[in-house]
Amino acid sequence: MDMSFEEKSVWIQLASLVVGLGGYLVVAGLMLSNGVSALPPFVPVFAVAVVLIVAVNIAGHVVAAVTSRSHEADERDRLIGCRAESGSSWILGVGVIGAIMALILSVSGVWVAHLLLISLFGSEVVKEVLQIVYYRRGV
Amino acid sequence: MAQSGKSIRNRIRILRFHHDEMTQQQLADQVGVTRQTVNAIEGGKYSPSLEVAFRIAHVFGKPIEEVFQFVDASG
Incomplete structure (x- = not known):
């Protein structure tokens, strides 16, 4: 598949998110x-997920950099990034509002934290998927 | 933008042919975009900014309307 460095970067970020945060x-x-209801037991698992995300990103971008001619984003890359961002940021917004509502309703902190994490994960994954769709189908 | 992509036609492929079969990469380097963006413009998948459109026309030494044409989709 004929891809620019920026498009390869989107695929790498999507893969790292699905592997790292999805796994978490x-x-x-x-x-x-x-029945684990306290946050501390989740911390080491989350730390592993973050390390995994960083490792996949570094390895993937090294390969992408070696196999790409230009590493600079042009106006099409920026437009696609902006469109994808505007089409996905509402997910994080809904998650934040949901988390505030959950706090008002005295829901356990562990659920609130994971609601925020899921909305962040969803927002980022939708953003990357939208970018790929725009790259493939046109914008 | 996808809708406007359908209504803006271009002659970049023909103009490249008439410029010693200039490659998409050579055009991209002169315009300052990636080869994939030139490919997307040529294929009607992306409508460039006015600045990039003028740069492309400048590379071919043509007025912009000889490179890009607006085709009324409703007509």
Whole structure:
């Protein structure tokens, strides 16, 4: 597939998010279903997820940089980024409002934290997917 | 933008041919965009900014209306 460095970068970010944060959410879901209700046990799992995201990003971008001619974003890349951002940022907004509502309703902090994390994950994944759609189908 | 992409036609492929088969990469380097963006413009998948459109026309030494034409989609 013929891709610019920026498009490759989007694929790498999507892969790192799905592998890292997606993996974390699966493990966290299992922990929550097993009755873990405090935040500290989730911290090491989250730390592993962050390391995984960073590692996949670094490795992927090194490969992308080696296999790409130009590394600079042009006006099309910026337009696609802006469009995707505006089409996905509402998800994080809904999550933040939901978290505030949950705090008002005295929902456990562990659920509020994960609601925020899920909305961040959803927002980023939708953004990357929209970018890929715009790159492939035109903008 | 996708709708306007359908209504803006261009002659970049023909003009490249008449400029010693200039490659998309050569045009992209002179205009200051990526080759993939030139490919998207040529294929009608992306309508460039006015600045990039003028730069492309300048590379070919043509007025902008000889490179890009607005085709009324309703007509």
